Amino acid sequence: MNPETASRLQSFAINWHTNAKGFIVFSREDCAAFAHHQPAGLSLGSSGVMTQQGFAYLVWREDRAFLVAHGGAEQPATVEQLDAIRRFSADLKSALGASVAGAC
Numbered sequence: 001m002n003p004e005t006a007s008r009l010q011s012f013a014i015n016w017h018t019n020a021k022g023f024i025v026f027s028r029e030d031c032a033a034f035a036h037h038q039p040a041g042l043s044l045g046s047s048g049v050m051t052q053q054g055f056a057y058l059v060w061r062e063d064r065a066f067l068v069a070h071g072g073a074e075q076p077a078t079v080e081q082l083d084a085i086r087r088f089s090a091d092l093k094s095a096l097g098a099s100v101a102g103a104c
Contacts, residue, residue: 008095014088030081031088042096047089049081058085 001009001016009016009026017025022037032055033047048057049067056067058077065077077085 005096008097012091012095014092014095026092028088028091029084031084033089033092044092044096047085047092049085051075058082 001018012028014026014028016027024035024037024042026033026035030049031047032050034045035042036045037043046057048055050056051067051069051073053069053071053073056069056074059066059068059074065082066074067077067081068074
């Protein structure tokens with residue numbers, strides 16, 4: 001992580017953790033997003049939240065939002081969860097700027 005990007009992430013209170021295979025987990029409170037280093041920049045996956053079943057991705061079915069965890073456990077997303085995910089995703093994109101090849 002270059003110093004400028006690290007500073008922007010810190011200004012949004014977003015933490016990050018990397019591993020040897022080039023994956024990064026970005027998190028703030030219960031929200032998180034996964035990314036992977038690619039030649040064109042970071043490939044950023046969907047955002048989600050931590051639940052009692054583990055990490056759950058935000059999934060839309062028709063006009064309803066659900067949080068779906070590994071193994072198929074799901075629950076309807078609350079308005080508060082949707083707002084938190086939207087704020088986190090927008091802040092993460094702003095902090096990462098041009099280094100993002102994908103979108104969350």
